Amino acid sequence: MEERKDTAAVQKMRVDRAASSLCMAYLLIAFFAFGLAALAGVLQGLVRGGMVTLPGGINYYQLLTAHGVLMGLVFTTFFIIGFLISGVARTTGGALTPGSLRLGWIGWALMTVGTLIGVVTILRNDASVLYTFYAPMKASPYFYIGTALLVVGSWIAGIGIIASYRAWRKRNPGKTSPLFSFMAVATIVLWFIATIGVAVSVVFLLIPWSFGWVDRVNVLLTRTLFWYFGHPLVYFWLMPAYIAWYVNIPRIIGGKLFSDALARLAFLLLILFSIPVGFHHQLTEPGVSADWKFVHVILTFAVVIPTLMTAFSLFAVFETTGRAKGAKGLFGWFAVLPWKDVRFFAPMIGMLAFIPAGAGGIINASNQLNQVVHNTIWVTGHFHLTAATSVTLTFFGVSYWLIPALTGRTLTAGINRLGILQTVLWTIGMLIMSGSMHYLGLMGAPRRTAYTTYGDSAAALGWMPYHQLMAIGGVLLFLAAALMVGIVIYLAFFAPKGMTEYPIGEEAAGALATPRILERWPVWIGISVFLILIAYGMPIMDQVTHVPPGSPPIRTW
Amino acid sequence: MHLHKYEKIWLLFGGGVLVLFILILSVNSFAMGMMPPSHMEMIDPTKVDQTPPFDNPGLRQVGDNEYELVMTAFIFGYAPNEIEIPAGAKVTFKVTSKDVVHGFAIPGTNVNMMITPGYISTLTHTFSDPGEYLILCNEYCGIGHQVMATRIVVKGKEGEKS
């Protein structure tokens, strides 16, 4: 193939080779982790369904730890950083600053080393503590060290993203930043504020205790610090999916952005209200008062608002675009969306899945209603809708154009068709699996539990048919996962060469200017810190001063 | 910033629904006493077996068809196991862990709480219907997590309620 001579304008619409290589490095690790995690997942489903016994030497909870860590910490973080870097490069002129590139690679290296160390401890059955690693179950200190390296690496990459954004702003004084870059920075800001909690817990509490340098650990404090992090973690996953929905999808469907300002406001509100809410993951725990739990519940409901805004915005883009194409009637625009384009279809299923996903989330956070669902497999059903469908199908949908755009290849019609099939298979598998999980959870079946009938108890025996359905759904998902890994490998290394657009939506003509206050980061970070101090200040002081004796480390597997 | 009229309607409606949920939850929680279990009583997690009342777990009657059930949770079971109470009994569970974080849940009921070492978890439930109820651990606690369970048998004639 001859070298294309890019005009300066075309160059700006692409991502240069240096940034592309960096992004691909992140994406390839992401999908490698995804493949391993999918294998663990299907085995779990088959075991719980009573269809398979694990070969000697592998314990169910080891698999479950691998699945959770690889899916929820590795696949996600690597994909997200790669995606964000690509979009920042794309929207700030086609390249990252040299400093950003360096930081991106250093971050990647640290993240990969941390992941490897953590995975080794899991494989050696020294860290069967699940991805929440609750004390006083004690994993190998190297598990915590691996986790810390993964987080620190992501910080370094995040600083790189911010650096390129700031360089753009210096080159373009007084201008509103590109929407993708703004949203990427918002995601990184959220991540920095959120990870402080888990970093403090891991570095100052768990690592010393797991090495034996201190005898006891304050269990409740480690849990509170984890969930201070654990809730915004899910928004760290969600916000990049929202970026794809707000910025890439309008371009893909031939439309325009609905409102640049409201989109930015939504992201700022997500930062403000996704962090001071962690007690909604601790609603049935002792040691946290009912009053503080309710404060967090109220703040959690506030975080629903930016998603309500997002729902309106997305439907508005679809309707406006559809009507411009001539669609009529109340819902005619729905039918003329490009359903046969996998770059739209996969993320769209993700968006639709977010309806039951979000509704379930509101229920989960509803204070005493949590007692109906806490630690049941309903919760697992919930996050397989949010993370494993809305976010994951969106990431898949992005990959169909992102990987070819970065590698100088094309999305062929054949892969497009295969992608539609992959999406349909994933959706059916998830409907069966997550649907069963929601129902079974209401019946009281626990999550995070290996095959059991509790001594042939009537309740547990009644659950078995649904466990079998879950296994069937899991098998379909695994087939879809394997197909996706194959698609990714093909797109990255074997697809025909050519130019693939990196779709970035534009504002409609005549759109109002975005208020400057939306880009004054110190204001919003300040409000965020203020809310965190209100929601967590007194409870954490209480958990540090009014404490029972701590717990010694215990290995229970 | 321009908010389309329909978006204003939507956000007012959505916000209103959320406020309604909060109001319902707060009345039900604080006025009707149905808040989630949130007790602050503490204990030394390494001395549970020596600390009353956990040095003698079991069922004690404290009123007319009212009981206190003191239990310990540990890898991988509960003490006591196999408990019997009459139909209509109002039972206050007081549970603590001798080791790691456990769960305590009765499927089909609202009995669902975490047992955190260092704390005493308390919850009250009235067993109106006779039958056999499973108490299981729903917080991963180790290799034997899936066998960690016990039973409460609520005695009484079928269909007879207190």
Place this chain on the structure above:
Amino acid sequence: MSRNVPQFKEKTGSNASLKGTLASVLLVGAFIVVSWFGIFFLFLSRS
């Protein structure tokens, strides 16, 4: 910043052309309301 700027209604669409959007989000809202009350009544029935 945008207090006295004329609204470009014809670009962002008159009310009629976002009717489908309003209908769609209200359907989402209805789903949230129904599912929430479903669990609320389940909770009450179990207490």
